[in-house]
Amino acid sequence: MTVSKTAEKSSEKAADAKGRKDAGDVHAEALQLGELSEQLGYVLKRAQLKVFENFLRCMASLQLTPAQFSVLLLVEKNPGRNQTEIASTLGILRPNFVAMLDNLESRDLCARIRSTNDRRSHILVLTDKGKAVLARAKKLVATKHEARLNDLLGQANREALIGMLAKIANEF
Amino acid sequence: MTVSKTAEKSSEKAADAKGRKDAGDVHAEALQLGELSEQLGYVLKRAQLKVFENFLRCMASLQLTPAQFSVLLLVEKNPGRNQTEIASTLGILRPNFVAMLDNLESRDLCARIRSTNDRRSHILVLTDKGKAVLARAKKLVATKHEARLNDLLGQANREALIGMLAKIANEF
DNA sequence: TATTGTTATACTCTATAACTATA
DNA sequence: TATAGTTATAGAGTATAACAATA
Numbered sequence: 001m002t003v004s005k006t007a008e009k010s011s012e013k014a015a016d017a018k019g020r021k022d023a024g025d026v027h028a029e030a031l032q033l034g035e036l037s038e039q040l041g042y043v044l045k046r047a048q049l050k051v052f053e054n055f056l057r058c059m060a061s062l063q064l065t066p067a068q069f070s071v072l073l074l075v076e077k078n079p080g081r082n083q084t085e086i087a088s089t090l091g092i093l094r095p096n097f098v099a100m101l102d103n104l105e106s107r108d109l110c111a112r113i114r115s116t117n118d119r120r121s122h123i124l125v126l127t128d129k130g131k132a133v134l135a136r137a138k139k140l141v142a143t144k145h146e147a148r149l150n151d152l153l154g155q156a157n158r159e160a161l162i163g164m165l166a167k168i169a170n171e172f
Numbered sequence: 173m174t175v176s177k178t179a180e181k182s183s184e185k186a187a188d189a190k191g192r193k194d195a196g197d198v199h200a201e202a203l204q205l206g207e208l209s210e211q212l213g214y215v216l217k218r219a220q221l222k223v224f225e226n227f228l229r230c231m232a233s234l235q236l237t238p239a240q241f242s243v244l245l246l247v248e249k250n251p252g253r254n255q256t257e258i259a260s261t262l263g264i265l266r267p268n269f270v271a272m273l274d275n276l277e278s279r280d281l282c283a284r285i286r287s288t289n290d291r292r293s294h295i296l297v298l299t300d301k302g303k304a305v306l307a308r309a310k311k312l313v314a315t316k317h318e319a320r321l322n323d324l325l326g327q328a329n330r331e332a333l334i335g336m337l338a339k340i341a342n343e344f
Numbered sequence: 345t346a347t348t349g350t351t352a353t354a355c356t357c358t359a360t361a362a363c364t365a366t367a
Numbered sequence: 368t369a370t371a372g373t374t375a376t377a378g379a380g381t382a383t384a385a386c387a388a389t390a
Binding site for chain 2: 030031032033034035036037038039040041042043044045046047048049050051052054055066069070073074076077078081085086089091138141145146148149152153157158160161162164165166167168169171172
């Protein structure tokens with residue numbers, strides 16, 4: 001992140017007129033974002049970083065990242081699917097999914113079960129602990145994380161925002 | 173991205189009833205996203221990836237990444253600022269900004285000028301080529317990239333979306 | 345002493361090739 | 368032959384410590 005850690009020497013003769021050219025004076029004023037603040041990609045990225053940051057803070061007690069949370073949610077909703085199916089649905093490449101699962105399995109949150117039909121496949125399921133942790137995670141997300149967004153935007157705007165983002169994700 | 177590259181064997185006895193438990197049949201059906209599709213962080217991240225992907229395609233002829241474009245925009249709007257100021261405004265750490273600038277400078281898009289007041293500072297400015305490239309980049313972004321968003325959401329929704337994302341980026 | 349730009353470094357994410365065991 | 372899971376590896380992006388030049 002490291003945003004806006006600039007020291008801002010407050011002593012400044014409020015003369016930021018248009019006529020200034022380049023160097024010469026002290027100017028520790030905030031920069032003009034200009035067209036940047038209207039760039040979709042820019043605000044999207046900044047917003048995404050803020051949201052992930054807040055998510056991690058809300059989930060600190062459970063030690064779950066957004067990616068891990070999404071895996072648990074998807075496995076709960078789709079028990080009996082294999083690694084390839086879960087990973088590709090989340091846009092995670094199969095090689096990168098291995099370490100993720102190793103982590104979740106070592107914490108006894110989910111389990112790999114060798115399929116009896118196709119012995120190449122690992123069926124994924126949540127453990128009892130995984131279900132319990134996910135239930136607690138959902139509550140934290142709802143009460144701390146999503147609630148904050150409601151305070152900021154209001155319920156109706158929040159739903160409109162998610163709808164537009166989903167449309168971009170699916171159709172852009 | 174690697175999303176939805178799954179082969180989808182279309183031969184399937186459309187029997188995806190609620191009563192199915194775990195393994196046993198072929199099921200190559202799409203997974204249920206469930207609550208995931210309502211998770212702000214999830215749709216935000218997916219949308220951001222799609223937008224950056226599209227940005228890169230639109231800018232292929234100029235070979236500009238979103239981050240490089242944002243640097244050029246900010247330097248144009250704020251000539252005479254040093255590396256620390258430009259980098260921190262963009263949320264880029266100073267050490268990581270060095271290689272980025274080396275790249276832009278080697279392509280003659282911007283220049284570092286040792287400040288006469290404070291000989292520690294490098295003042296940043298766009299070269300003539302940098303200004304020309306940025307002008308072309310802005311046109312590409314407007315006509316190809318942002319226009320696509322307008323088609324998808326409509327002008328009013330697009331503005332509402334950017335406003336909400338900016339609010340999240342600044343106040344969340 | 346503090347700050348600017350820089351180097352070195354490390355850790356996470358993401359991406360591709362290739363191996364193994366199964367089919 | 369092809370597919371599922373895995374390993375190894377490489378490249379971005381991001382993070383911190385420390386150094387030289389300058390203030």
